[in-house]
Amino acid sequence: MDGVIYRGNQLVPGADRFINFLRAEGHPFLFLTNNSQRSRRDVAHKLCRLGIETSHEEVFTCAMATARFLASQRPGGTAFVVGENGLANALHINGFTVADDDVDFVVVGEGRTINFEILEHATRLVDKGARLIATNMDTRCPTESGARPGCGAIVAAIEKATGKQAFSVGKPSPVMMRIARQELGLRTGEVVMVGDTMYTDVLGGVQMGYTTVLVLSGHTTLEEVKNYAYRPDYIASSVADLPEELFRGNRIKVPA
Incomplete structure (x- = not known):
């Protein structure tokens, strides 16, 4: 969430367009967060306040x-x-x-x-x-x-x-990653994990066999990627710049 969809109290530029695209194309998704402080309703309220209309049912927390x-x-x-x-x-x-x-x-x-x-x-x-x-x-x-x-x-x-x-239990634990996939009703090969952290988001996706995307809008730099033995499938500047092949033929559904 923080570093992918927003930074503090500011939307990542283009994040709202990305979510609107997912809705328009019919891709089911979940907002995943390792922040246990807020309830899913609190997280949804923040997103709405930032300009992304969100139901609490689209939020899944580590809590x-x-x-x-x-x-x-x-x-x-x-x-x-x-x-x-x-x-x-x-x-x-x-x-x-x-x-x-x-x-x-x-x-x-x-x-x-x-x-x-x-x-x-x-x-x-x-x-x-x-x-x-x-x-x-x-x-x-x-x-x-x-x-x-x-x-x-x-x-x-x-x-x-x-x-x-x-x-x-939270990211990168397979427990949270598997429950999130089941919430969406998807198979492993249909899921893309998008995140800004190598040791939680990307590692969790790699361990589950999901397609992984690292966005550089958070606190991981391109230089830091080489420090890890595993690699994301894609690297993008932000969710506004995800590669088009992720969405071709409606094959892959994207948890944000």
């Missing part, structure tokens, strides 16, 4: 993927949440109870209200046997004023303190 995965593992379970309302809301929708003690899982997402007391309590719960889950492992999140620590950086503190490794 949603995490909640669905945990509900499949332990229906009606309990979780202590290190994060904000978007994550807690997704867990509630999927039948989970958010609690402070004797929980099945400690679930870590992003948040600007996280403090040391919360991390300390989460550490003690994991020591007592709660399983450690991360909505994603992004170490940095871009903001208009610079980068801030992401979920991966936050959960690393708990991992180091407990000696337990978190299981991550």
